[in-house]
Amino acid sequence: MKVSKKQWLAVPLLGLAIGAGATIATRRYVSTPGAEANKDCLQSAQDFMEYPLIFAGTEFRGLPLSGCQRYVTPEKHNLDGSVREPAMDFFGFTYGSCAPVGDEGGCPPPVQILVDPPCAPAISGDVIREQVEVRGVWTAVKLDGSLRIETPNFKMTVYALAGDYELNKQEAIAVVQALRGVNTRAAALALDSQLGVRLGGNTVCG
Secondary structure (H helix, E strand, O other), X not given: OOOOHHHHOOOOOOOOOOOOHHHHOOEEEEOOOOOOOOHHHHHHHHHOOOXXXXXXXXXXXXXXXXXXXXXXXXXXXXXXOOXXXXXXXXXXXXXXXXXXXXXXXXXXXXXXXXXXXXXXXXXXXXXXXXXXXXXXXXXXXXXXXXEEEEOOOOEEEEEEOOOOXXXXXXXXXXXXXXXXXXXXXXXOOOOOOOOOOOOOOOOOOO
């Protein structure tokens, strides 16, 4: 079956799948030390120049910034030439950490922010449950309560594990309210700015 870029963006990324509400009860979230732990992480984001980067500061509701990393993957194809996995380029921020319960293996952090360049594919309508206006921008709420923001300057997905759909949505909205620019290309986005404010350009979109 051919997988479109829109369909691929409908699923959680980073290899840290955001589970449904039924799986949330099996996670135990922990907070890691903040100041020294996130210094290198913050510096790597500030030094990044390929496209605007947006984050929720060095701490969100007691959860420290615990990870910053760019992910770039090539397009992968099936034997018939159809696209199995589209090429991706995004920068991920994580807040806090979690300890898996039992023998489940890895688990997602309580908050993830994934920032795409402006030319990234748009979200599929199939995964949108509703739309809400946040900081002057109509934002898609996905079926799991995560938010997808698409502006001319950047695209972004915010995952916040708080419970069921409504709790996830409200927590993700709180994350969006805390967003501000982290690198120079996003310097114009302050806490009191609308999300549609004009930002610096990028080097990855033709």
